[in-house]
Structures are given as C-alpha cells and as structure tokens.
Amino acid sequence: MGSAEERVVAVIMVGGPTKGTRFRPLSLNIPKPLFPLAGQPMVHHPISACKRIPNLAQIYLIGFYEEREFALYVSSISNELKVPVRYLREDKPHGSAGGLYNFRDLIMEDNPVLVFAVVFVIIAKIIAHRRYGGMGTILVIKVSAESANQFGELVADPVTNELLHYTEKPETFVSDRINCGVYVFTPGIFTAIQGVYTQRKDRANLRRVSSFEALQSSTRSLPTDYVRLDQDILSPLAGKKKLYTYETMDFWEQIKTPGISLKCSALYLAQFRFTSSHLLASGDGTKSTTISGDVYIHPSAKVHPTAKIGPNVSISANARIAAGVRLISCIILDDVEIKENAVVVHAIVGWKSSIGRWSRAAGDYNSKLGVTILGTVMHSPPLEKKLKFMLLFFYSTKGEAVTVEDEVVVVNSIVLPNKTLNVSVQEEIIL
Amino acid sequence: MKALILVGGFGTRLRPLTLSFPKPLVDFANKPMILHQIEALKAVGVSEVVLAINYQPEVMLNFLKDFESKLGIKITCSQETEPLGTAGPLALARDKLIDDSGEPFFVLNSDVISEYPLKEMIAFHKSHGGEASILVTKVDEPSKYGVVVMEESTGKVEKFVEKPKLFVGNKINAGIYLLNPSVLDRIELRPTSIEKEVFPKIASEQKLYAMVLPGFWMDIGQPRDYITGLRLYLDSLRKTSPSRLAAGSHIVGNVIVDETAKIGEGCLIGPDVAIGPGCVVESGVRLSRCTVMRGVRVKKHACISSSIIGWHSTVGQWARVENMTILGEDVHVCDEIYSNGGVVLPHKEIKSSILKPEIVM
Numbered sequence: 001m002g003s004a005e006e007r008v009v010a011v012i013m014v015g016g017p018t019k020g021t022r023f024r025p026l027s028l029n030i031p032k033p034l035f036p037l038a039g040q041p042m043v044h045h046p047i048s049a050c051k052r053i054p055n056l057a058q059i060y061l062i063g064f065y066e067e068r069e070f071a072l073y074v075s076s077i078s079n080e081l082k083v084p085v086r087y088l089r090e091d092k093p094h095g096s097a098g099g100l101y102n103f104r105d106l107i108m109e110d111n112p113v114l115v116f117a118v119v120f121v122i123i124a125k126i127i128a129h130r131r132y133g134g135m136g137t138i139l140v141i142k143v144s145a146e147s148a149n150q151f152g153e154l155v156a157d158p159v160t161n162e163l164l165h166y167t168e169k170p171e172t173f174v175s176d177r178i179n180c181g182v183y184v185f186t187p188g189i190f191t192a193i194q195g196v197y198t199q200r201k202d203r204a205n206l207r208r209v210s211s212f213e214a215l216q217s218s219t220r221s222l223p224t225d226y227v228r229l230d231q232d233i234l235s236p237l238a239g240k241k242k243l244y245t246y247e248t249m250d251f252w253e254q255i256k257t258p259g260i261s262l263k264c265s266a267l268y269l270a271q272f273r274f275t276s277s278h279l280l281a282s283g284d285g286t287k288s289t290t291i292s293g294d295v296y297i298h299p300s301a302k303v304h305p306t307a308k309i310g311p312n313v314s315i316s317a318n319a320r321i322a323a324g325v326r327l328i329s330c331i332i333l334d335d336v337e338i339k340e341n342a343v344v345v346h347a348i349v350g351w352k353s354s355i356g357r358w359s360r361a362a363g364d365y366n367s368k369l370g371v372t373i374l375g376t377v378m379h380s381p382p383l384e385k386k387l388k389f390m391l392l393f394f395y396s397t398k399g400e401a402v403t404v405e406d407e408v409v410v411v412n413s414i415v416l417p418n419k420t421l422n423v424s425v426q427e428e429i430i431l
Numbered sequence: 432m433k434a435l436i437l438v439g440g441f442g443t444r445l446r447p448l449t450l451s452f453p454k455p456l457v458d459f460a461n462k463p464m465i466l467h468q469i470e471a472l473k474a475v476g477v478s479e480v481v482l483a484i485n486y487q488p489e490v491m492l493n494f495l496k497d498f499e500s501k502l503g504i505k506i507t508c509s510q511e512t513e514p515l516g517t518a519g520p521l522a523l524a525r526d527k528l529i530d531d532s533g534e535p536f537f538v539l540n541s542d543v544i545s546e547y548p549l550k551e552m553i554a555f556h557k558s559h560g561g562e563a564s565i566l567v568t569k570v571d572e573p574s575k576y577g578v579v580v581m582e583e584s585t586g587k588v589e590k591f592v593e594k595p596k597l598f599v600g601n602k603i604n605a606g607i608y609l610l611n612p613s614v615l616d617r618i619e620l621r622p623t624s625i626e627k628e629v630f631p632k633i634a635s636e637q638k639l640y641a642m643v644l645p646g647f648w649m650d651i652g653q654p655r656d657y658i659t660g661l662r663l664y665l666d667s668l669r670k671t672s673p674s675r676l677a678a679g680s681h682i683v684g685n686v687i688v689d690e691t692a693k694i695g696e697g698c699l700i701g702p703d704v705a706i707g708p709g710c711v712v713e714s715g716v717r718l719s720r721c722t723v724m725r726g727v728r729v730k731k732h733a734c735i736s737s738s739i740i741g742w743h744s745t746v747g748q749w750a751r752v753e754n755m756t757i758l759g760e761d762v763h764v765c766d767e768i769y770s771n772g773g774v775v776l777p778h779k780e781i782k783s784s785i786l787k788p789e790i791v792m
Contacts, residue, residue, distance in 0.1 A: 306715075308749075323697070323715070324697070324714075324715040324731065324732040325732075326732065326748070326749040326767060328767065340697070340715065341697075341715045341716075341717065341732040341734070341749075343732075343749045343751065343767065345767065357699075357717070358699075358717040358732075358734040360734070360751050360769065362769065362784075407717065407719075407734065407736070409751060409753070409769070409771070411769070411771075411786060412786075424753075426771070426786065426787075
C-alpha cells in the first residue's frame with residue numbers, strides 16, 4: 001500500500017504536426033519527436049531520463065500526431081524500458097495544460113502522487129525532484145540576459161525557491177532564469193486547470209451577454225478549451241506559495257530548429273561518453289576508420305577504413321561512407337550514401353540522400369559557436385537571428401532523395417526533397 | 432636576328448604571384464612565361480633578346496643566366512627609369528637592336544601567349560616588302576579593343592580604330608610585331624604609344640601589313656585569363672605535341688605533369704591542369720582547371736578547381752580550393768578548409784574558410 005502511494009506518472013507533451021513548422025523540412029514526413037538525435041529518436045532522450053524517476057508507473061506521450069506514427073516506437077520502447085509507454089492523441093491542440101487536463105482520468109488511473117510533465121519541444125536531463133510542499137515544481141535554468149526573452153522568464157525567492165513571478169516571452173527584461181518546460185505536479189494541478197476552464201467559460205458567457213464588448217475586444221482569440229501551462233497556469237499561480245523552482249546546471253536546449261539538433265546531438269554524444277560509452281565508435285585508422293571525438297555509428301552502417309569521422313557525428317542505419325570521406329559535426333540519416341573523398345561539415349544529410357565524389361556539404365564553420373548553426377529560413381526569432389548562420393541539410397521523402405553530384409559545393413543552404421544539385425550553391429534555399 | 436620583349440611594369444594584375452617573382456618569371460604551363468617567348472624566338476633563329484624592363488633587372492638576369500647557355504641565346508636588359516609607353520622602350524634599346532645586318536627585329540608583348548607563328552611572319556614580312564608587320568587576332572567583341580582595319584587579301588593596314596562603337600572589323604592587335612630597323616627612326620625617346628602614334632603613321636604611308644594569327648591568342652596578365660590561357664595552350668599542345676601531355680586512367684582531358692612530380696593513388700586529374708616540378712599530389716586528390724606550381728604539396732582527398740596554387744604552397748587534407756583562388760608563394764591552407772575565390776598573399780597560413788571571394792593580406 002505504501003509503495004502504491006508513491007506512484008509517479010510522467011507525461012511528455014509531444015505537440016503535433018502544425019507546431020513543427022520550424023523544424024521543416026526535416027519534419028515534413030516524420031513527427032519531429034521521432035527525428036533521431038545522437039542516433040535515437042528525440043523523444044527517447046526525455047523518456048530515458050524519466051526512467052530514472054523512482055516508482056515510475058507509466059509514461060504518457062500526449063500530442064496530436066496520428067496514432068499510427070507513434071505505434072511502432074511506443075511498443076518497442078515499452079519493451080525496452082519495462083515501463084508502459086502510451087501515446088494519447090488529442091483531437092486538436094488544447095495547449096500544454098489543456099492536453100494534460102483532457103487526459104486527467106487516464107493519468108489519474110494509477111492514483112499517482114506526482115505527475116511529471118515535459119513539454120516536448122524542450123529536452124533536458126531531468127533532475128531528482130525535490131518537493132517544497134507546493135502543487136508543483138518547475139525546472140529552471142539560467143541563460144544570458146539577451147536570450148532570456150525567447151522563453152518564459154521567472155523570478156523565484158532565493159531562499160524558499162518559491163515562484164514569485166512568471167512572464168512568457170516578455171518584451172523587457174524580467175529575469176535571466178527561464179522555464180525549461182519540465183514540471184513535477186501533484187494531482188492538484190488538475191484542479192488548477194479546471195479553475196482556468198471555469199473562468200474561461202464564465203467570461204465567454206459574459207461576452208455573449210455583452211456582445212458590444214466582444215466586438216470591441218480583439219485581445220481574446222483563444223478557444224475556451226485551450227489552456228497553456230505557462231501563461232494560463234504558471235503566471236496566475238506565481239507568488240501564491242503553490243509553485244516552486246528547481247535550478248538545473250545541466251545542459252538544456254530547445255529543439256526547435258534543425259541547427260539546434262546538431263548541437264543537441266553533440267551534447268548527447270558527449271553524455272554517452274559517461275553513461276553508455278559502448279555506443280560510441282572508436283578507431284585510430286590502422287585497421288578501422290579514424291574516429292575523432294564522440295561518434296555514433298549504427299551497426300548496420302558501412303564506413304570505409306580510410307574515412308575520418310568526428311567529432312560529433314551520428315551515422316544512422318545502412319548509411320554508406322566511402323573511401324577518403326571526412327565527416328565533422330553532422331548527422332547522417334538512414335540509407336545515405338557519401339561517396340569517395342566527399343566532405344560533410346556541420347550538416348544534416350537526410351534520408352537516402354547521396355553526396356558525390358569530392359563534393360562538399362557544409363554549414364558555416366567560421367562560426368565561433370561551434371555546431372550551433374541555425375535554419376533562419378524558418379521562423380526566426382531574434383535569438384536565432386543573432387546566431388546568424390544557416391544550416392545546410394538535405395532531406396528526402398518517399399524514397400526520392402536529394403542528390404549532390406560529384407565535385408559540387410553546398411554551403412549554408414537548405415535543400416528540399418527530390419532535388420539534384422549539379423552546381424555549387426551558397427546561402428540558398430532550394431525548394 | 433634580334434628581338435625585344437616588352438616586359439613592362441610590376442604585373443599588379445597578377446598579384447599575389449608577382450609579389451614573389453617578376454611577371455615574366457611567373458610559371459605558365461610549367462615554364463616561366465617569358466621562356467615561352469624566348470624559346471619561340473630561338474626556334475626561328477633569333478640570337479639576341481632584349482628585355483625592356485622597368486624593375487628588378489638583376490632578378491631577371493640572374494634567373495635567365497642558365498637559360499642563356501642552355502638555349503644558346505644572348506639575353507640583355509634595357510631598363511627604363513621612367514615609363515615610356517609601348518614605343519619609348521624601342522627608342523631606348525635602339526643601340527642594342529640595330530646592327531649592320533639591316534634585318535628586321537621582333538617585338539613581343541610579354542603578357543601574350545599564343546602559338547607564335549614567327550616563321551610564317553618572317554615569310555609574310557618578306558613577301559609584302561613593307562616596313563612593319565603586325566599579328567592580328569580575331570575577337571568576339573571588337574568594341575573592347577583597338578581594331579585594325581585592313582585589306583583582307585593583302586593584309587595592308589588601312590587604319591586603327593580605338594574601341595569602335597560601330598563595327599569596322601573584328602581583328603585586333605595581338606602585340607607581336609616584326610619591324611624593319613627604319614621604324615626606330617620614327618620613334619623619339621619619350622613616352623609614346625606604338626599603337627596610337629607609330630603604327631597609324633606607317634599605315635598612312637601604306638607600309639604596315641597585318642597577318643592574321645592562326646591558332647589561339649591570350650593576354651594572360653590576369654588570373655582568369657591565365658587559367659583560360661592554360662586551357663588554350665594545352666588544347667594547342669594536344670594538336671602539336673600530344674606526347675607532352677599526361678595519360679592514364681586518372682587523367683581527364685589535357686594535363687601536363689612535370690616528370691619530377693608525384694601523384695598518389697585514386698586521384699582524378701584534369702582537364703586543363705599543370706603540375707609543376709617537385710609537386711606532391713597525395714592520394715584521393717581531385718584537380719581540375721588549375722595550375723599547381725613548383726614544390727606544392729596537395730594533401731589527401733583535397734579538391735582544387737579553377738585556381739592557381741603558388742610555389743611551395745600546401746593544400747591540406749579534405750581542403751577545397753576553387754573559384755579563382757590564387758595562393759601566393761608559400762601559402763598553407765589547413766585541413767578541411769574551404770576557399771571560394773580567396774586571393775592570398777605569400778607566406779600565409781589559412782586556418783578558417785573563405786566563403787566569398789576576398790583578399791587575405
């Protein structure tokens with residue numbers, strides 16, 4: 001009975017296809033959460049972090065992707081982790097809190113005392129939870145003052161860690177502590193969400209009565225059943241001794257653009273060094289390929305001994321890397337072929353694509369930011385503009401791949417599916 | 432017979448290569464530019480070559496000393512202390528050019544590379560009996576040049592039209608002349624233009640004849656034309672002496688490789704490549720439309736196209752050098768670097784990529 005009371009449920013909000021536009025074109029035919037980072041689907045990383053939560057009874061993924069897209073992954077990961085993982089599909093976007101609330105009956109089925117919630121666009125190493133006696137704890141991290149306004153900024157009491165103030169993406173500086181999107185809640189959260197719904201409905205009813213006011217007001221456009229954890233729950237509850245913060249010193253990145261995924265891939269590969277070093281490739285060029293730094297090579301990939309790989313390279317299944325190829329800081333996806341003497345630097349090479357002999361696919365390596373090269377062509381919030389470099393990658397769908405012919409140079413460009421490049425391009429988006 | 436080669440100025444258009452050597456000594460197709468001309472002159476019986484030069488005559492003479500004996504030809508310098516234009520240097524070298532023989536002498540522009548049909552030119556000169564012969568070459572856009580208007584059948588020059596707006600002809604002055612000593616009497620020792628002042632005068636007296644240059648002609652005074660010039664030169668070599676071109680499964684198109692250069696496994700070389708003496712091209716390297724000068728090392732898997740790699744430079748593993756990249760003497764491009772049109776001064780190390788054409792001081 002005692003252990004049953006300790007039960008914990010983890011919820012990972014994975015969003016849906018309409019929200020993944022910033023991740024195009026990589027997200028054109030695969031749900032973003034299943035895009036591989038460091039050789040594993042992105043969602044695998046928060047899931048395996050959840051695995052370390054004591055008394056974990058169940059992991060739910062909530063989103064509005066088609067169920068079939070997650071079916072295979074969910075069944076394999078359940079077996080692998082020996083923890084039931086279930087995908088719950090929302091009929092439409094309800095907001096992060098709304099999604100949670102929608103499935104409250106399922107989530108509460110196991111009578112958990114705690115609910116971990118992870119808003120999926122964010123990944124982090126989830127830390128051991130500390131309770132402050134409130135309804136919830138938020139994982140926070142300190143960032144530079146210039147970049148904080150891209151996130152939810154918050155102020156906490158330095159002694160008690162109580163959340164005192166919360167503002168989502170403020171125009172002026174509020175705090176350099178930001179919301180990582182990882183929460184621990186007691187079931188009391190559902191009451192709080194319920195409260196927001198009731199309030200919304202009341203207000204909506206009121207508006208129906210006073211239609212003149214409704215015409216005047218353009219501020220409210222959200223549906224009544226759309227509730228967000230950040231703006232709608234955290235802001236009002238701040239300073240009411242209900243929410244507390246926990247500051248992490250770990251790495252943390254928002255996986256919103258393909259460029260960031262390169263950086264995250266590197267961070268995870270570095271983590272493998274400590275947690276699962278058997279996954280990392282090694283070799284000094286005498287009998288096998290020369291490996292430099294952290295490199296993941298899928299067992300089914302074929303890499304020629306004269307190639308040089310690394311650091312920060314992840315090579316997926318069935319990729320073929322020919323003689324004399326050089327790969328640096330890149331993600332090579334399934335069935336890619338890199339031909340003799342080609343060079344790939346700071347790039348993601350999409351499924352089944354092929355890069356010709358002596359060709360070069362590169363992001364901007366003059367960048368002092370290392371692998372942080374962003375796809376500014378998609379939505380470009382100021383942070384990403386600041387990191388002004390574009391990312392190059394190749395992407396393909398339905399088996400029709402991007403082909404880069406021999407001796408072509410592609411720098412800081414984005415190439416959409418079904419393209420053959422026979423001339424060099426720089427800083428271009430090829431649709 | 433004697434000849435004057437107009438070497439002229441500092442060769443600024445061919446910098447950074449001319450920061451290390453005077454322009455006539457810059458290699459073209461594995462040979463200093465001026466040797467192409469001296470050898471052609473020697474082949475038609477020229478016994479003395481005068482270089483009209485305005486700087487570093489010592490460097491030039493020191494360098495050419497070996498060739499004097501090797502080719503059996505006398506090479507001297509005539510140094511101008513102030514710029515004398517294209518005709519003034521002839522007046523300055525007058526004493527060196529005139530001897531008792533009364534034979535005509537050649538005047539060549541050192542920037543020009545062609546098949547040098549000097550033998551045909553001598554015959555042409557004798558046949559027309561005029562005072563001067565010039566070579567003309569056909570161009571696509573005559574409005575950019577000084578056009579020579581001539582009588583097609585005899586070659587008698589009627590007039591010169593500088594940058595014509597209306598089409599008057601498509602033959603331009605190729606910068607190769609055969610002149611009777613009497614022409615020197617028409618030139619004063621002052622800055623003068625041979626094209627604008629001397630030749631029009633001779634033409635007006637109906638004593639100037641033009642011969643159309645068979646084969647290619649290129650002014651290789653700047654990098655882009657230098658690279659085009661190499662293609663034309665190698666095309667011509669394919670017709671005249673194909674045995675000098677490299678052959679093998681790793682060769683595409685026309686390539687010359689010095690016998691002391693080493694080429695590794697799995698390379699693909701060509702078309703239009705010159706690899707100079709003592710060069711080391713390691714395995715898996717790709718070279719096209721480029722000149723790799725004496726003592727250069729190109730490391731494994733590197734790829735070079737449409738570029739000039741100056742003496743004793745190195746190009747690192749997996750480096751990519753292209754789009755009119757010009758590396759001066761002793762430049763080192765680090766591994767994995769990309770140079771897109773970088774123009775690099777001598778003795779530099781390139782540690783970060785050059786994404787857009789720019790000059791690296």
